[in-house]
Amino acid sequence: MNLDSAIRNSMTRLPAFPATIHRVMRLVNNPDSSLTELVEVIRLDQSITANILRMCNSAYFGLLHRVDNVHDAVMYLGRQNIVRAVMAAGTSRFFKSTPGYEAEARELWEHAVGTALLAQILARKISRREDASLFTAAILHDIGKIVLGEFVKDKYAEIKKLVAEQSRSFLEAEEKVLGMNHATLGGVIAAQWKFPEDIRGAIAFHHRPDRLQGRTDLMPWVIHLADQGCLMLGIGRGADGLAYEGLDGALDKLGLAQADFEEALARLVKEMDSAREMIGIVHASTN
Amino acid sequence: MPQILVKLADMTVSGNPEDLLVVYGLGSTAAVLLYDKETRVGGIAHFMLPSSTSEPRRALEYPAMYADVAIPRLVESCIGKGACRESLTARLAGGSILMGQGISRSISEGNIATARQVLEKLAIPLTAENTGGNHNRAVRMEIATGKTVVRRPDGGWEEMA
Numbered sequence: 407m408n409l410d411s412a413i414r415n416s417m418t419r420l421p422a423f424p425a426t427i428h429r430v431m432r433l434v435n436n437p438d439s440s441l442t443e444l445v446e447v448i449r450l451d452q453s454i455t456a457n458i459l460r461m462c463n464s465a466y467f468g469l470l471h472r473v474d475n476v477h478d479a480v481m482y483l484g485r486q487n488i489v490r491a492v493m494a495a496g497t498s499r500f501f502k503s504t505p506g507y508e509a510e511a512r513e514l515w516e517h518a519v520g521t522a523l524l525a526q527i528l529a530r531k532i533s534r535r536e537d538a539s540l541f542t543a544a545i546l547h548d549i550g551k552i553v554l555g556e557f558v559k560d561k562y563a564e565i566k567k568l569v570a571e572q573s574r575s576f577l578e579a580e581e582k583v584l585g586m587n588h589a590t591l592g593g594v595i596a597a598q599w600k601f602p603e604d605i606r607g608a609i610a611f612h613h614r615p616d617r618l619q620g621r622t623d624l625m626p627w628v629i630h631l632a633d634q635g636c637l638m639l640g641i642g643r644g645a646d647g648l649a650y651e652g653l654d655g656a657l658d659k660l661g662l663a664q665a666d667f668e669e670a671l672a673r674l675v676k677e678m679d680s681a682r683e684m685i686g687i688v689h690a691s692t693n
Numbered sequence: 694m695p696q697i698l699v700k701l702a703d704m705t706v707s708g709n710p711e712d713l714l715v716v717y718g719l720g721s722t723a724a725v726l727l728y729d730k731e732t733r734v735g736g737i738a739h740f741m742l743p744s745s746t747s748e749p750r751r752a753l754e755y756p757a758m759y760a761d762v763a764i765p766r767l768v769e770s771c772i773g774k775g776a777c778r779e780s781l782t783a784r785l786a787g788g789s790i791l792m793g794q795g796i797s798r799s800i801s802e803g804n805i806a807t808a809r810q811v812l813e814k815l816a817i818p819l820t821a822e823n824t825g826g827n828h829n830r831a832v833r834m835e836i837a838t839g840k841t842v843v844r845r846p847d848g849g850w851e852e853m854a
Contacts, residue, residue, distance in 0.1 A: 569827075570846070575792055638797055639701060639741060640718025640829055647828035647846070648720055652791035667796060668742055672751055672758060675702050675741070 409557065410585050417553050417591070420500070423599035426451040427496040427542075434485050434538045444488065445477045457495030458488075464683045489538040493545050494519065500552055510555065510644065517642020518545045523677045524632035527670045532624065532660050542601075543608040544629050550592030550609075551644075557584050562645065569649045576646040577613050589613050616653055624660055631656045635671050641678065694835070699724070699737045702758040706736030706770040710837035716786075719830040721801040723787030725764050725808055726832065726853075727771050727817070728839035734776035735836050738763040743803030760807040768815060783817050784853050785809070786832045786843050788824040801825075821853040 429447045433439040448455060455476055462473045462483060473479045480488055501515035525544035529537060551558075558565060561583050568579040580587040593610025601609075608626040611618040612633055615626035634652050636642060657667060694713045699705045701722060705714055714737050716724045721741070728735040738757050745752035745759035757763040772778055788805040791797035805824050812819050821841070823830065828846040832853070835841075842850040 566846075573792070634791055634797065637791065638721035638800065640720035640722060641701075643718050643720075643829045648789045648791050648797070649827045650791055651793050652795075652797050654793070654795050657796060664796060664799065665747055668800070669748065671741065672748060672755070675755065675758065 413553065413557060413584065413586060413591065416556070417595060417598065420553065420595065420598075423601075424451065424454065424496040424499075426454055427492055428600065430489070430492045431538055431542065434489050441480050441485075444485075445480050448476050448480070448488075448492065451496075453499075454492060454495045457498075458491045461491050461495065466680045466683060468680075486538070489541055490522075493522070493542055497545055500549060513642045513644060514548060514551060515642075517636055517644070518548060519681060520636040520639075520641035520674065520678055521545070521547060521629065521632045523681060524635050524670060524674045525628050527673050527677070528628050528632055528660065528662070528667075531662060531666055531670060532628070537625075539602075539605055540608075540625050540628060543605040543625060544632055546596065546601075546605075547592065547609050547612045547629050547633060548588060549595050550588035550590070553595065554580065554584065554586070554588045554591055558645075566645075575613075575651045576649040577651075579649075587613075613650060614653075615659075616655070627656055627659045631660065631667070635667070635674065639671060639674070641674075696833075699739050701739055702741055702755045704736060704738035704757040704763060704767050704770065706734065706767070706774050707836045708732070708734040708774045708776075712836040714834045714836065715831065716833075717831045719787035719832065720789050721787070721791075721797050721804065723760070723785065723801075723804040723808055723824070724832055725760075725767060725812070726784040726786070726834050726841055727767055727776075727781050728784075728834065728841075729771065729776035729780045730782075730839050731777055731780045732775050733836060733839070734771055734774045735834055735839060736767050736771050736774075737832070737834060738767040740764075740804065740808075742800065743807040760804055761811060764808060764811040765815065768817065781817050782820045783812050784821045784823075784832075784841055785812075785819060786823045786830055786853065789827055789829065790825065792827060823853055 433444050462479045501511050522541050522544040564583050565579040568574045577587045593606050596606040596609050608629050611626050612629045615630045618626050637648050696713050696715050699716045716739050724739045726737045740760045740763040743760050745762045752762045756766050785808050788801040790801045823843045831844040833842050841853045843853050
């Protein structure tokens with residue numbers, strides 16, 4: 407089997423994306439939906455329900471009373487926090503560790519959560535509102551690495567040589583050696599999971615939002631910047647390090663100053679401190 | 694040997710010869726490592742931004758977040774643990790840069806430049822540096838000896854002499 411077929415074959419073995427999350431997303435994005443409908447949908451998924459209750463009672467959400475049912479969790483947390491909780495509970499299963507990959511899987515998960523939190527911090531600065539689609543795309547932006555990881559590991563020396571000797575970015579080196587990069591593959595996985603076009607594009611172009619045609623919204627740029635912020639802070643350390651190209655126009659595109667970005671990074675450290683318990687709970691419960 | 698992890702925007706000082714201080718995940722962030730070989734007291738500050746000027750309130754909550762506050766605070770903490778100010782020496786690691794990007798460059802280079810300036814102002818000799826590039830680093834310091842190693846891009850460790 408050639409490498410391209412092997413990668414595609416590995417991709418088709420990924421578990422299906424939880425239908426509950428798609429339903430929750432549709433309800434959250436529909437202003438006419440009720441919280442009762444949201445509760446009914448979440449209750450149908452036992453694994454997500456269990457995780458949500460654990461997370462609700464973690465320090466991250468800082469609730470004063472212990473929550474023991476989905477109805478109360480939804481009432482206490484509100485729509486935006488429910489999206490965070492459902493996404494984190496539903497997607498962490500894809501960041502399970504496999505033999506030889508334990509550290510990497512945990513690091514990738516921490517990077518996914520960090521990027522999603524920073525994307526929301528940046529979004530609040532830009533438009534003063536949070537967005538369920540942004541959080542979803544941000545938490546899944548590196549999902550391609552889950553599949554590509556085993557192939558990168560086999561060809562690591564070759565990839566690293568291109569990065570070190572030809573000053574190529576890790577993304578270009580993946581493409582040259584494996585015929586595909588993790589961002590493009592992430593977009594293909596998102597399509598397989600039936601995500602809408604805005605989320606697929608933001609995942610596929612998170613390293614090069616300037617190359618995404620026909621988009622006027624800022625989601626791909628916010629994710630690009632949030633990803634870079636987490637790489638800079640060492641949140642989720644990978645063998646790829648900081649060997650990626652950062653786009654100089656990203657701040658201008660989002661109407662942010664350097665000081666805004668630095669303030670967002672500082673804010674992220676605090677959010678990560680309180681999210682760490684949540685990250686641990688979800689990751690542990692899916693392994 | 695018990696490992697003590699120094700988190701991002703945090704600092705740790707020790708005079709216990711059993712301790713090994715460790716920092717993982719140095720990206721654009723940087724670590725200053727101080728050691729006094731006379732009293733065998735050492736400490737590490739892991740900061741992420743050069744200057745606290747625009748964020749004085751946050752610097753009160755996270756003094757180790759900013760190079761300009763973290764390093765003087767680390768010196769005070771080492772002295773508080775018994776170190777002699779005149780025999781402290783410093784090492785500096787971190788400051789990786791994303792390829793071709795101004796935002797990352799100004800933060801990374803700012804972290805390193807501010808660290809050098811603050812150490813010079815405090816008259817603490819900087820004996821070794823391992824900075825720049827586009828890879829993640831980790832550093833470890835043994836309190837018993839002051840021996841400090843940094844992880845190379847290939848995963849091996851080398852001494853910062």
